[in-house]
Amino acid sequence: MDEKLDRSxxxxxQALGRQSSFWGLGKTAGEIxxxxxxxxxxxxxxxxxxxxxxxxxxxxxxxxxxxxxxMVRRSWQRGDRRVFFEAEGxxxxxxxxxxxxxxxxxxxxxxxxxxxxxxLAGEAVRSAEREQVMERLGSLQEFYRxxxxxxxxLLSATPEKMKTMxxxxxxxxxxxxxxxxxxxxxxxxx
Amino acid sequence: MDEKLDRSxxxxxQALGRQSSFWGLGKTAGEIxxxxxxxxxxxxxxxxxxxxxxxxxxxxxxxxxxxxxxMVRRSWQRGDRRVFFEAEGxxxxxxxxxxxxxxxxxxxxxxxxxxxxxxLAGEAVRSAEREQVMERLGSLQEFYRxxxxxxxxLLSATPEKMKTMxxxxxxxxxxxxxxxxxxxxxxxxx
DNA sequence: TAATACGTTTAGAACGTATTAAACGATGTA
DNA sequence: TACATCGTTTAATACGTTCTAAACGTATTA
Numbered sequence: 001m002d003e004k005l006d007r008s009x010x011x012x013x014q015a016l017g018r019q020s021s022f023w024g025l026g027k028t029a030g031e032i033x034x035x036x037x038x039x040x041x042x043x044x045x046x047x048x049x050x051x052x053x054x055x056x057x058x059x060x061x062x063x064x065x066x067x068x069x070x071m072v073r074r075s076w077q078r079g080d081r082r083v084f085f086e087a088e089g090x091x092x093x094x095x096x097x098x099x100x101x102x103x104x105x106x107x108x109x110x111x112x113x114x115x116x117x118x119x120l121a122g123e124a125v126r127s128a129e130r131e132q133v134m135e136r137l138g139s140l141q142e143f144y145r146x147x148x149x150x151x152x153x154l155l156s157a158t159p160e161k162m163k164t165m166x167x168x169x170x171x172x173x174x175x176x177x178x179x180x181x182x183x184x185x186x187x188x189x190x
Numbered sequence: 191m192d193e194k195l196d197r198s199x200x201x202x203x204q205a206l207g208r209q210s211s212f213w214g215l216g217k218t219a220g221e222i223x224x225x226x227x228x229x230x231x232x233x234x235x236x237x238x239x240x241x242x243x244x245x246x247x248x249x250x251x252x253x254x255x256x257x258x259x260x261m262v263r264r265s266w267q268r269g270d271r272r273v274f275f276e277a278e279g280x281x282x283x284x285x286x287x288x289x290x291x292x293x294x295x296x297x298x299x300x301x302x303x304x305x306x307x308x309x310l311a312g313e314a315v316r317s318a319e320r321e322q323v324m325e326r327l328g329s330l331q332e333f334y335r336x337x338x339x340x341x342x343x344l345l346s347a348t349p350e351k352m353k354t355m356x357x358x359x360x361x362x363x364x365x366x367x368x369x370x371x372x373x374x375x376x377x378x379x380x
Numbered sequence: 381t382a383a384t385a386c387g388t389t390t391a392g393a394a395c396g397t398a399t400t401a402a403a404c405g406a407t408g409t410a
Numbered sequence: 411t412a413c414a415t416c417g418t419t420t421a422a423t424a425c426g427t428t429c430t431a432a433a434c435g436t437a438t439t440a
Contacts, residue, residue, distance in 0.1 A: 005320055008310035012327065015303035022214070022296050026428070037330075040322045045387065055430055060388060062428095081386065081437065089326070091333040106212050113205035120198035130195055132230045136279070137202065140227075143281040146356050166336050216398070235417065245400055250418060252398095271407065271416060384439075393430075400423075409414075 009038050013052070024102065025069075028054065029062045033071055033087055042075050042084030070097040092159035100155050107151065111144050199228050203242075214292065215259075218244065219252045223261055223277055232265050232274035260287040282349035290345050297341065301334050 013034035020030020035051050036043055043051075049059045063085060066072035071094050075084045088094055118137045124130050154162055203224035210220020225241050226233060233241075239249045253275055256262035261284050265274045278284055308327045314320050344352055 002314050002317065002320070004310050004314035005317075005323060008307045008314065008323060008327075011303050011307040011310065012330075015300040015307065018296070018303075019300045024212070024214070028428080038323050038326055040319055056387070057389075057431080058429055083387070089329065091330070106208070110205040110209045113201050113208075117198045117201040117205065120194050120201065124192050124194035124198065127192065127195075129192070129230055133195060133198065133228050136228055137198075139279065140202075140281070146353070150356055163336070166340055218398075246417070247401080247419075248399055273417070382440085384437100386437075387435090389434075390432090391430105392432105393428105395428075396426095398423100398425075400421100402420085402422100404419075405417095407414100407416075410412085 009035075012038060023098075025065060026062060028052070028058065029065050032059060032062055032085075033066055036072060036085055036087035037089070039086075042086040044082045044084055046082075048085065069101055070094065090159055092163050096155060096159060096162060099151060104151060104155070107144075107148070111148065114141060114144060199225075202228060213288075215255060216252060218242070218248065219255055222249060222252055222275075223256055226262060226275055226277035227279070229276075232276040234272045234274055236272075238275065259291055260284065280349055282353050286345060286349060286352060289341060294341060294345070297334075297338070301338065304331060304334060 013031050016034035016037070017027040017031040020033065021027040031052050032048055035048055045056055045059055045063070048063075049056050052059075063072060063074075067074065071088050072085050073088065075086060077084065114137065118134070118141065121130060121134050121137060154165075157165065203221050206224035206227070207217040207221040210223070211217040221242050222238055225238055235246055235249055235253070238253075239246050242249075253262060253264075257264065261278050262275050263278065265276060266272075267274065304327065308324070308331065311320060311324050311327060344355075347355065
């Protein structure tokens with residue numbers, strides 16, 4: 001008679017599957033994470049597969065992604081040669097490793113290309129058009145640099161500090177945003 | 191003899207195509223934006239298609255996305271019934287509308303599902319397992335709320351304020367991060 | 381050793397998305 | 411009116427990704 005609890009679980013699994021897919025991990029990865037996150041104890045590969053109605057092979061691959069991102073750990077139990085998985089519960093840790101492992105490299109790649117682009121433009125013959133291009137490339141670079149600084153900041157802080165930072169930012173509305181409280185956004189913790 | 195300038199352009203187009211794809215817009219959308227961004231004047235549909243080696247129909251669809259995200263505007267010229275496109279140059283504006291139009295709705299959807307999940311768990315029969323679930327759902331909710339506040343803050347600020355905010359954050363390393371300058375991250379503006 | 385229970389790998393099927401080519405409607409021009 | 415030039419829509423195709431089913435290798439048990 002814990003049908004309600006099952007539906008609760010199922011809904012969260014779907015929610016995380018959705019988010020996961022949105023952020024470029026597969027839907028499955030998010031669902032796996034969700035299942036593990038709500039399970040009282042670690043789950044075996046087959047168990048996860050059964051819950052989500054997927055194949056072992058499928059889970060095997062997806063779970064590796066999750067491990068690499070630090071979202072899932074594997075564990076063992078004496079006298080049982082199965083592998084068990086459990087979810088990392090600290091979302092700040094996860095956000096950080098995701099930022100560092102997924103976004104940062106992709107970002108750096110584009111940034112490098114932008115720099116090369118700037119270099120090439122600098123080597124082109126002087127012309128009004130070249131100035132146009134260089135100016136625009138310059139703005140883009142400035143933007144990139146600022147985003148990059150922020151990313152680095154987030155990456156260099158401990159998860160705890162990261163959380164604190166976000167809290168500071170979130171409560172700084174009055175001083176900076178000015179419109180947030182007028183719109184009745186950001187309600188106080190209830 | 192502005193081959194260098196062409197290569198510079200091409201490289202930026204590729205960089206933005208890459209980023210665009212990474213962020214869930216098509217590669218094409220980013221490439222279109224890049225082409226427009228570096229062009230001194232607005233480009234016609236066919237012109238863009240020719241530059242990127244794609245079809246009119248393709249561009250027509252992709253450019254609509256970009257318009258909806260506020261990344262591209264269309265313009266006209268007297269005595270010419272062609273439509274021209276030009277890129278929005280303010281990245282803060284773009285980041286904001288992207289956050290609001292793409293991320294926020296998706297985020298809200300998952301958040302609503304999470305809340306429903308919490309509700310269901312609350313209705314389940316009391317048990318150790320239910321407490322487990324509710325506690326985890328609670329942490330997740332807390333995380334979501336904090337992220338949500340931050341998003342709302344960013345959305346409610348003007349692009350200019352948003353930029354200022356980021357600058358403040360980026361220069362606040364010493365006080366908060368503590369590790370960033372040790373790691374020689376965040377070099378000063380050169 | 382043989383048999384069983386795992387997790388992983390692989391080739392192929394299924395699926396969704398991006399792209400094309402062609403048709404279409406609308407708008408201007410001879 | 412006939413014709414040409416646009417942008418858009420549509421049906422078909424190409425492409426990449428995800429998932430499955432089966433084979434495989436390894437470790438454990440009898």
